[in-house]
Amino acid sequence: MTRAFLALVLRDLRLAARVGGSGAMGLVFFLMLVAVVPFALGPDLNLLARIGPALLWFSAVLATLIGLDRLFQTDVEDGAIDLILSSDTPLEVLVAAKGVAHWLTTGLPLALCAPLFGLLLALTPGAMLSVAATLVVGTPALTFIGAVGAALTASLGRGGLLLAILVMPLMVPTLIFGVSAASAATAGTIAFLTPFLILAALSLVAIVIGTFAAAAALRQSA
Amino acid sequence: MPRLSSLWNLANPTRFLGLADRLLPWLAALASALLGVGLYLSFFVAPPDYQQGETVRIMFIHVPAAWLGLFMYVMMSASALGTLVWRHPLADVAQKAAAPIGAAFTFVCLVTGSLWGKPMWGTWWVWDARLTSVLVLFLMYLGIMALWRAVDDPGRAARAVAVLTLVGVVNIPIIKFSVDWWSTLHQPAAVFRIDGPTIHPSMLWPLLVMALGCTVLAIALHVAGMRNEILRRRVRSLRLMEAERLDAGAETAAGAAR
Secondary structure: OHHHHHHHHHHHHHHHHOOOOOOOHHHHHHHHHHHHHHHHHOOOHHHHHHHHHHHHHHHHHHHHHOOOOOOOHHHHHHOHHHHHHHOOOOHHHHHHHHHHHHHHHOHHHHHHHHHHHHHHOOOOHHHHHHHHHHHHHHHHHHHHHHHHHHHHOHHHOOOHHHHHHHHHHHHHHHHHHHHHHHHHHHHOOOOOHHHHHHHHHHHHHHHHHHHHHHHHHHHHHO | OHHHHHHHHOOOHHHHHHHHHHHHHHHHHHHHHHHHHHHHHHHHHOOOEOOOEHHHHHHHHHHHHHHHHHHHHHHHHHHHHHHHHHOOHHHHHHHHHHHHHHHHHHHHHHHHHHHHHHHHHOOOOOOOHHHHHHHHHHHHHHHHHHHHHHOOOHHHHHHHHHHHHHHHOOHHHHHHHHHHHOOOOOOOOOOOOOOOOOOOHHHHHHHHHHHHHHHHHHHHHHHHHHHHHHHHHHHHHHHHHHHHHHHHHHHHHHHHHO
C-alpha cells in the first residue's frame, strides 16, 4: 500500500516537472496576482502592508485552482484512471497520493515563496513568518477540498470554470481562519494560536472528507 | 416493514405521478390559505415593534424564507443519501427538484434581510457570520444547479451532485450556530430555544402561520417540480427512442437505395 502510494506521488511529481505539466505555473500565477494588485490599489506601502496577508491568502486560493482541474482529468483522458480504479490498493489511498502530489507542487511552493512575495507587499518579518506558517498548514485544506471538485468534473472535458464555482464556497472557512491567523501577527487584536489551531483542524478534516468524497465521486462518475 | 415497502412502491414513477396529481390541488389550496391568513395576520393584526416600527413585518417573510432555505438543503442531502446508498430513482428526482426551490428561498431571505438591514443597521450588507454563511449557502445552491446542467446523463449527474451536496452539509450547522459562535450583528435565535420563545405571542403566531404556509408552499412546489422532472425525463427518453428509430429508418432507406 505504501509502495503504491509513493509510486503514484512520484509519478505525479515527475509529470508536473516535465513538459505539459503545471509544476511552476501555480507559482508564476501567484506572483502575477501579487504583482497586479498594487497596480489596481495604488502603490501605497502602508495599505499594502495592512492587506498583505489577506492578499497572499487570496492569491493562494486562486493559485491552488490552477492545475486542479487537470488533477484527475489527465488520468481520465489517458486511461490511467481505469488502472487506478481497478487496483488492489484502496482508491482512497491513491486519491490521497494524488492530493499529496498536488500539494507538493502547488501548496508547499506557495507557502515557501510567500515570505519572498511578502517583501513586495512591505510585510514585516513577523507577518511574513505567520503568512508562511498559515499557508503551510492551510493549503492542504484547499487542495483536498479542490480534489472533490476535480473528481466531480474529471469526466466532463471542460470543467475548469465549473470546478471553481463548486469548490470556492467550500474554501471560504479556510480562507477566513487563514487570514485571521495571518493578520493576527500584525493587527494584534486576537491571539495567533486560536485561529491557527482551527485552521490546522480544518486542514485535517478536509484531508479526510476530501479524500473519501473524491474517491466516491470518482467511483460514481468515471 | 410496511413503511419502507410503500417508499419502494413510490419508486414506480407512474404511481408517484398518480399520488402527486391527487396531492397537488390540496397542497396548493392549503398553502394559499395559510399564506393568505399569515400575510393578513402579519400585515394587519401583528402590532408594530416598539423599537423597529413597521419594518418588523419584513421578519414574517425573512425568517420563514431562511428556515426553508436550510430545510430544502437538508431535504436535498437526505435525497442525496437515497441516491448514493439505495439508488432510489425518486431520490435523484427529489434532489434535482429541491435545488432551485431552496435557492429561491435563500435568495428571498438575503433580499428581505438586506431590505430590513438598510433602515435598521444602516447598511444593505455586512460581512457578519450569519449573512456570510447564508450567502455561501446560496452560492452552493448555484454550484449544485451548475453541476446538474453540466452532466448530460441524469443518473450520473445525480450521483455527482449527491457527493457535492453531502460535502456541503458541513455548512448547515455553521449557519445554524453562527449567531451563537460569533456574536456579531445578526440577532440570535428567538423562536426555537430551550427556555421557550422570546417573541411576544402577538408576533409569534403570525410568524408560525407564515412558516407553516411557506413550508406547505415549498412541499407543493417540490412535488410539482418532481412531477415535471419525471415528465421531462420521459420526454427525453421518448426523444432518444425517436432519434434511434429515425436513424434506423434512414439506414434501411439508404440500404434499399443502394
